[in-house]
Each structure stands twice: as structure tokens, then as C-alpha cells.
Amino acid sequence: MTGVLPPGSVIGILGSGQLGRMLAVSAAELGFRVHVFGDTSGPAFDVAASTTVGPYEDLGAITAFAETVDVVTYEFENVPLGAAAAAAAVRPVRPGARALEVAQDRLVEKRFLSDIGLPVAPFANVDNLNDLEDALATLGTPAILKTCRFGYDGKGQVRITSAEESDWALDAIGRAPAVLEGVVPFDCEISVLCVRGIDGRTAVYDVPLNSHKHGILDTSTVPAPVPAEVCEKARAMAARVAEALDYVGLLAVEMFYLGKDKPEPLIINEIAPRVHNSGHWTLDACGVSQFENHIRAVAGWPLGSVARHSDAVMTNLIGADVEQWAELAAEPQACLHIYGKNEARPGRKMGHVTRLSTLSGK
Amino acid sequence: MTGVLPPGSVIGILGSGQLGRMLAVSAAELGFRVHVFGDTSGPAFDVAASTTVGPYEDLGAITAFAETVDVVTYEFENVPLGAAAAAAAVRPVRPGARALEVAQDRLVEKRFLSDIGLPVAPFANVDNLNDLEDALATLGTPAILKTCRFGYDGKGQVRITSAEESDWALDAIGRAPAVLEGVVPFDCEISVLCVRGIDGRTAVYDVPLNSHKHGILDTSTVPAPVPAEVCEKARAMAARVAEALDYVGLLAVEMFYLGKDKPEPLIINEIAPRVHNSGHWTLDACGVSQFENHIRAVAGWPLGSVARHSDAVMTNLIGADVEQWAELAAEPQACLHIYGKNEARPGRKMGHVTRLSTLSGK
Numbered sequence: 257m258t259g260v261l262p263p264g265s266v267i268g269i270l271g272s273g274q275l276g277r278m279l280a281v282s283a284a285e286l287g288f289r290v291h292v293f294g295d296t297s298g299p300a301f302d303v304a305a306s307t308t309v310g311p312y313e314d315l316g317a318i319t320a321f322a323e324t325v326d327v328v329t330y331e332f333e334n335v336p337l338g339a340a341a342a343a344a345a346v347r348p349v350r351p352g353a354r355a356l357e358v359a360q361d362r363l364v365e366k367r368f369l370s371d372i373g374l375p376v377a378p379f380a381n382v383d384n385l386n387d388l389e390d391a392l393a394t395l396g397t398p399a400i401l402k403t404c405r406f407g408y409d410g411k412g413q414v415r416i417t418s419a420e421e422s423d424w425a426l427d428a429i430g431r432a433p434a435v436l437e438g439v440v441p442f443d444c445e446i447s448v449l450c451v452r453g454i455d456g457r458t459a460v461y462d463v464p465l466n467s468h469k470h471g472i473l474d475t476s477t478v479p480a481p482v483p484a485e486v487c488e489k490a491r492a493m494a495a496r497v498a499e500a501l502d503y504v505g506l507l508a509v510e511m512f513y514l515g516k517d518k519p520e521p522l523i524i525n526e527i528a529p530r531v532h533n534s535g536h537w538t539l540d541a542c543g544v545s546q547f548e549n550h551i552r553a554v555a556g557w558p559l560g561s562v563a564r565h566s567d568a569v570m571t572n573l574i575g576a577d578v579e580q581w582a583e584l585a586a587e588p589q590a591c592l593h594i595y596g597k598n599e600a601r602p603g604r605k606m607g608h609v610t611r612l613s614t615l616s617g618k
Numbered sequence: 619m620t621g622v623l624p625p626g627s628v629i630g631i632l633g634s635g636q637l638g639r640m641l642a643v644s645a646a647e648l649g650f651r652v653h654v655f656g657d658t659s660g661p662a663f664d665v666a667a668s669t670t671v672g673p674y675e676d677l678g679a680i681t682a683f684a685e686t687v688d689v690v691t692y693e694f695e696n697v698p699l700g701a702a703a704a705a706a707a708v709r710p711v712r713p714g715a716r717a718l719e720v721a722q723d724r725l726v727e728k729r730f731l732s733d734i735g736l737p738v739a740p741f742a743n744v745d746n747l748n749d750l751e752d753a754l755a756t757l758g759t760p761a762i763l764k765t766c767r768f769g770y771d772g773k774g775q776v777r778i779t780s781a782e783e784s785d786w787a788l789d790a791i792g793r794a795p796a797v798l799e800g801v802v803p804f805d806c807e808i809s810v811l812c813v814r815g816i817d818g819r820t821a822v823y824d825v826p827l828n829s830h831k832h833g834i835l836d837t838s839t840v841p842a843p844v845p846a847e848v849c850e851k852a853r854a855m856a857a858r859v860a861e862a863l864d865y866v867g868l869l870a871v872e873m874f875y876l877g878k879d880k881p882e883p884l885i886i887n888e889i890a891p892r893v894h895n896s897g898h899w900t901l902d903a904c905g906v907s908q909f910e911n912h913i914r915a916v917a918g919w920p921l922g923s924v925a926r927h928s929d930a931v932m933t934n935l936i937g938a939d940v941e942q943w944a945e946l947a948a949e950p951q952a953c954l955h956i957y958g959k960n961e962a963r964p965g966r967k968m969g970h971v972t973r974l975s976t977l978s979g980k
Binding site: 260262263264277280281284285286287288289290301302303304305540543544552557558560561563565566578581582585586588589590591592593594595596598607612614615616 | 622624625626639642643646647648649650651652663664665666667902905906914919920922923925927928940943944947948950951952953954955956957958960969974976977978
């Protein structure tokens, strides 16, 4: 089959963080060699066969990197489009540049989702104070002002409770191009982890419920306590996104579940064109993890089973949480993962632990 | 606790093969950095943070390596005792030199096991033709002549069916110091994977049944179709070996099950002071694999649960078997592992596949 990379091929990964690390390990388990390119040395470097440090803006370095590999993928959605294009000029880049364009800009993303008929919260483009006042008049308060670009883990966004806060809110987000989103009351947040192969087939993991602390993912619990038909709908919506992007790899789609009596029970919050923190439980609860399935997809392999053998609760270890490693290691139900970062700064993702229903003390 | 290595510590591994590779990945998953020392570059190098190539006999190189790590372990039982001693002069070596001494010599091993009251096949030391003729007179035929040292995967041994074959048999094993073993009829081979921590606690995985092809492990099936009380006895025997060696890490004990009507239902065939091919199914069927538990033990951590969430059949991919990777990758029950070796020579272990009872097509 065209585009299929045999074991021994080299997977290039842009990004040296923990997601790159877990991708690199999964690639190695399938017999691939891994070359990681990062703007700094990071956790992925310790498990990669080759590494390069350089700025993503150095297109010569990106081209040289791409020439050493058989396919290029990435662990973060803010890969500069220029870097993706430079890599794509010499090797396949999967997922493609279109997924990056859409995911890098909230406005482009929301328009894309609306255009393919998928529900999102009401939104308006905000470039200045006039735009914001108009948008608040239409959408009402409370509402959330979010920068179009570079927001993550609750950064780059501010909640507005009255129109008088407009000027302050624009300052708070650095007067960057933004989107105002209406606040839609919801029961819970779920996410959908969908993988799509180069043959266009998709597979979708069971849906986790996500809870946050200080704007950062705290736990993902699978199965989510959400009606089965809602989960099915969520899975179909994610697959629709993947198809519309002609996506190859693992796509994460965050959604809000509004409640069972709502005519439209789900809206899409945002998409991430990469493996996702809310899918880390697949490492321990499934035969084939999100990381392995991403690697399979970008290597042109058949997708692996997304079947789950256990119920699971994944909990992030943020900052000093990782100091509990000894207690966690002694818990019989816990599968512990530590990312090998040097310094446990506040808010930094240092590891995670997944507790499985099927493991008892023994 | 004394001797406990926190995440970020460096695990040194002697040996660059697939066992070292899987150990290195498990160490990384717990947040350790890994330095692999091998006499050649090998599969473990691709997933290690640091690597050194050198002969194991170069004690200066071994000392320099040991000084860069916090603990030294190994992936093969034929680590020269001089290398183990050089490393132990500067860092803890786990498991210790005693386990190597015992496992490197069949005669020492059989005497050790007999001395601690564990059953082995009848045996006699054979250094020359006279010894062999005497031994055959005592043990009868058929019998198996095995070199004391460097036998593995059926190499270094020959079956003797009559006393006239003595001279030929000694030639066949290169007239090396040897042991003659009486042939004991058995129902099947099982193995026991026992891990022991620095605090002396042990944990033992469920017992697999092993089948061989051309003298090389072909499949390991868990649970083994052997009565529960026999498995319990096997587990207790393995723990006894670990205790007698004051062992730290994962110990594999191969046994023959002689059948349920025998007064002594089990005899020990051999021990391996390392992670073992017959435990590869623990990667996919357990919360904590043999590799992770070995790393936990040598790092002084609490042992992880050895509980199993799935029944499993592990099949080795030997030589050209690995060319089936595309079909295997498409099987919904299969968890595929490929070791990243360059060349699929006959008899070479290229990967393995574990089929889980809990995964269905989805």
C-alpha cells in the first residue's frame, strides 16, 4: 500500500515535551526509530534515537530534519505554518497543515465547525472595543473573551460579567485579536479521541469526562456518566471533524454536554490536532493507546483496536503533586507515569496516574 | 528510605538488546533517565538517554559507566563477574553478583537449588569421557548433556540415547565442562516470574505455560492449564529461590510440570536472573509489567501490582516471522511489539505479539 512505512522507518516529531515523549515510546514499541526536533531539549529527547535543537522558525533546520525522517508529525498545535510547509516540501506531514491552520485560531476554528454544521457556543469576532461592545450587546453577559491564538490551559481568556468591564477585559488579554463566546450552561465537559488512518477509516475511543482545577485538566474518567446515545453522537461529531479536515492521526475534540433535556445536547468547545491529555488513560486501559494509534495512522498502518479492558480514572500530577510518587507507586490500582522533567514548577504537568477498575491489591 | 532512587535518577543497564530496550522504556515511564552500556550498539540504544559501547571486559570503561549512574542492572546473565565487581565497587548492582555466579554455571545452579531443598532433574558433573560413562551408568538413557556455561535457546546441549554416543556427544558440545541431566518425563514447561524488592518483599505473576519451536520459546500462555495448587507451589518455589539469593529485581524460574499424580509435581529446569521472554505478556495483560517491576525493585521502590486484567497468549516473532507485521497490526486482539533490529536473521528474536482475551474487534 502506498504511504505505508515498515518497521525501521524514522518518525520525525516536532516538539520535545511529554506528548512527544509518549509518542516516541509508542513509535519505538512498533519498531520505528524516532527523531525529535524541539526548540529546547525536553522529556522526549531521553527516549529518542536522534534529536535536534533549533527554533521552529529556522526553515533550513526544519528542512534538514525532515530529510532525515520518513514522515513528520507534531505534538503541539502551534507549530508555525512555515515550519509545516518547509517539512511538507520534502516529506509527508501528518496531520496536515489544514488542521494546524484551523486549530491555531479560535475564530477560524469556530467558523470551520459552524460551516460543517456542528454546534458551537455563540461567538463573535472582537478586534477592538467597538466590536466587543457590539458582541456583548448581542451575546449578553456573562461571556468569555478569548484570544484567537496561543491560548491553552485557561491562559489568554477572561470572563466578562458586565459591559463596563470591556476595556479592562481587552487589557487583560493584551488587546490581541479575540473571540467573544457566549456562556452556555453545561452539565460537564467530555472529550472525544478520534483516530483516522490514511485510508480514511476512523476509530473513536470511549468518551471520558473531564474535570479541571485552576483551568488545567485534573481528571479524565471513563466511561463518562453521560447517556450512551449522547456518547455515540459525540463520537460521530468528532469523526465528522476528522473527515472534514481530511485528517490523519489522533484528533481530540473537547465538548460540553448541556444536559439530557436540551434539543442540542452537545457543543464543541475546541479541537486539538494531536494526542491529548484527556486520552492518557488509553495507555493503561486499552490494548492500543492514543499514542500508538497516532503513530500507526501517520505511518500509514491499520488502526489498532480502541477497545477498553478497564474502567479508568486518570489524574494529572501538576507541579508539586509529583512529590507523592512514592505513595502513588505503592497503590495497587495505580499505573504511574512520570515525564522526567527537571523542575516541578507550579502549573507544570509532571506526570499522571491512571487507576484501573480491574486491578486489585495482590 | 535508604537506597530509594527518586524520579530523575539514572538507571544503568548492562546490555543493549531487546530486554534492555523494554527495561529502558519502563524506566523512562517512571521518570528515570537511562544509560545503556553494550558491547555493540543495539535496540536499547534507540530509547536511552545515554549510551556507551565497549567490551564488558574493559573494567575502566565499566567503572566510568557506573560512576554516571545511580544503580546498575543488567539484561543478560552472562555479565562477566569482573564487570559486575567493578561496577559494584562504585554503585549498587542489582540483582547482585551471587545471582550471576549461580545462573552462569549449570552445575553451580543445580547444586544451589538442591542445597536449598528444591527439586531438580537428577544430574552429574561431566568433565571427561570417564565422568560421562559413569554418569550414564547411574542416570541411564536418554539423558541430556549440557555445557555448564553459555547455553541458551537450546544451544550447547545434546541428547544422548545410548552409551555408545558418549564420545560424539562430548565432541558436539566442544568438550567443555558439562552436566549430564536425566530425562524426566513431563506434561509441560511453565515459568515463574518473581520480583523481590530491597525490603525483601516478593510478588509473583500468574504462571504461564511455555511452548518451544526449534529450541526457542514460541508461545507463553497465561493462565497455564495446570492445577491451581501446582501454580501456588511453583510461585512459592520461585520466591524461595529469590530469598536464598537475597535477590533484588525480577527473577525467572523455568520449571517442568510432571503431572498431577506425581509425588513431586514440579522440578526446576533453570533460573534466569533477569526479565524473561516468557514474561513479555505482562506488558499488555497487567497494570505493571515485569520490566517496570524490575526497575521498581532495583530503584528501591515499592513493587507494583502483579495483578492481571486479561488472559493472554504471547507469541515470539522469530526471524522472518516479523514480516507479518502488517497482518498482525490489523488483528483487533493483538498487541504488537517490534524490537527495531536491523536484520531479520533466522532464529533472531525480532518482536512479539500478545493476544488479549479482553480485546474484541471494535
